[in-house]
Amino acid sequence: MKITDAKVFVGGPGKNYVTLKIMTDQGIHGLGDATLNNRETLPAAYLRDYLIPNLIGTDPRNSEDIWQFFYRGAYFRGGPIAMAAFGAIDMALWDIKGKLAGLPLYQLFGGKSREGAMVYAHATGADLDELLDSVAQYVEQGYKAVRVQCGIPGMPTAGYAVPDKKGNIRNYITDFSGIRPRVEIWETDRYMRYMPEALARIRARFGPELKLLHDVHHRLLPREAAAFARAVEPVNLFWLEDPTPAEDQDALRLLRQHSTVPVAIGEVFNSIWDCNRLIEDELIDFIRVAVTYVGGITHVKRIVDLAGLHHVRTGFHGAPSHSPISMAAQAHLNAWAPNFGIQEYLVLGTPECDALFPCGHRMENGMVHVSDAPGLGVDFDEKESGRYEYRPGSHPVVRLEDGTMWNY
Template sequence: MKIERLQTIVTCPGRNFVTVKIETDQGVYGLGDATLNGRELAVKSYLEDHVFPCLVGRDPRNIEDIWQYLYRGAYWRRGPVTMTAIAAIDMALWDILGKLAGMPVYRMLGGKSRQGLMVYGHATGRDHAEAVEEVQRHIEQGYKAIRVQSGVPGLEKVYGVGKAAGQYEPAQKGLPIEEAWDTALYLRHTPELFRKVREAVGFEPHLLHDAHHRLTPMEAGRLGKDLEPYRLFWLEDATPAENQEAFRLIRQHTTTPLAVGEVFNSIWDCKDLIQQQLVDYIRATIVHAGGITHVRRIADFAALHQVRTGFHGATDLSPVCMAAAVNFGLWAPNFGIQELMPHNALTDEVFPHSYRFEDGYLVMDDVPGLGVDIDEALACQYPYERAYLPVARLRDGSMWNW
């Protein structure tokens, strides 16, 4: 069996997605997600100009060898563009292997460790009252875990909160917008938000919060301590993690569980964090961290140190990646939780899939491969539209972490 044809499919059914399709000489094909939010065309070029020509004629069943070839053979290792491209190829090859075996990918990994993946939804409000209402609405929908974000008085825009109630989509069409940020206002506001939420819904639902890289280590330690009475499931991305040692300072000041890693692209980004048990959940995504083959290594390494998975699952991951994440989470013995931002109806139509939400969990049918497909004719009706994530500046105009 040989790889005969590779292609990228770029579509924008409300937001941009890049999909890799690998076809074999025996008519079996597999899909992989190659979406890198705001840099989609860079990955498309990397794949078409530098990767695809090297794979034609290779045996698609040799997944490990192909992964090593793309990682070691490029010499310039890691980075989000390279690792997203490798991830797309890797997902597609696992999809092919599952179809050849007549098994879902989770069976190929070793079978189920659980019947479904507990997910967390996003409750956002322009103020405290609206956020509390959204938490209650998510509980009514069956969510057992809910991430809570709220507008901050004095700031026009805040991460995680849209201009209107409902689904939040951070990427905006056109050039990047700029948002003002004030850490002091945020730190005064956030503990009061969670006090009100706990008063309204009690302590049964799991509550999460995303600081989105906005804090210094000491500020993060203070916020974590202030949130301790409200028993958060985790505090996410409290500070930028380029300096992994920064999390040691946070750890010294709070017992609030810590999660990090949605921007990580290799095990090296989180090696010290895991090995020194400075975090509780690793959030590296299959699409940005080298695919199933590499994320499996991260999860196994994390399991040795009692760190669990909590994969990123925003709408910048296509249903192809979500299908891969569900397969992976069904297997992973140290699975913790899965983020779920439901895609719009049009995206679900472009990418028909077998996973579904049931009573707070993601479950999937027992179908070969990843359990996802793409309607290419429909995808072609929605061409790429330039879109970027925002950027943030402090009130004095200096750049900050968005």
């Protein structure tokens, strides 16, 4: 069996999804997702110009050797562009394996550990009252876990994942359109004074059973993160996400010494080497890697296995920058992983998205149920993809009130 061709498609409904399709001489194709949010043309070019020419003629069943060829064979290793491209190839090769075997991928991993995987929704509001309404909407839909973000009184701009004005709060997604990024203004003292009380009010309103998550999005220094974690301990968060930038892995020791709040980190990591010390030293409770950004299923399984040895559970990234292809890969990993924790899930199921990516996975009452179709269980309509083209965009950037650049 040989790979005969591969194509890259960029575009989609509201997002620049980067979709890889690998074809074989037996008529079986595999799909992968290389979407690198707001830098989508870079992994697409890397695939077209460098990686696909080296794929042609290889046996797609040898996915381990192909992964090692691209990773070890590169003099400059890793990084988000390369790992997103490797991740797309790896997903597509696993998709081919599943189709050859006539089995869903979770069976190739070792079978199911659970029937459904719990997901969390994103609740938000320009102020706390609007956030409470947003949480209530998701609870009514059957969600058992909700991430909560709201505007901070006196903050010059709305802040991370918060609408600028009161209004439609259902499935709010930050606007990344335009190549020049929006500037958000951050003020740590206001946040640290207000947010613990806001979280306490949410807990009082919805009771002890609802799992509450909160994302700081790298905005606090290590000492501030430790103080904030102590302040919110009574809320009993399911997790506190990205309390401080994790490039300095030892920074998490300070937080661990002062608080028992569960910590989730990893959505910007690109390899096991970004998180092995955090896992081995048990400085985090959830690992947030995404199957695209860390080089695909092959590499994610290694991280999951390492995490399982150290009481660390999975909490894969699931922002709308991940197409239904990578979300399908994570659905299979969630079904298998013995140390599964939770899955981030932003609603992708619009009619346009369903037409581009026909998929058998389903979400009901806050749980994702994986399809039993062979391979990934998701397809790609090339004709439908012709409706879309690349549109440039950028993440916002963050400055302090005095103009100093800060962490997004």
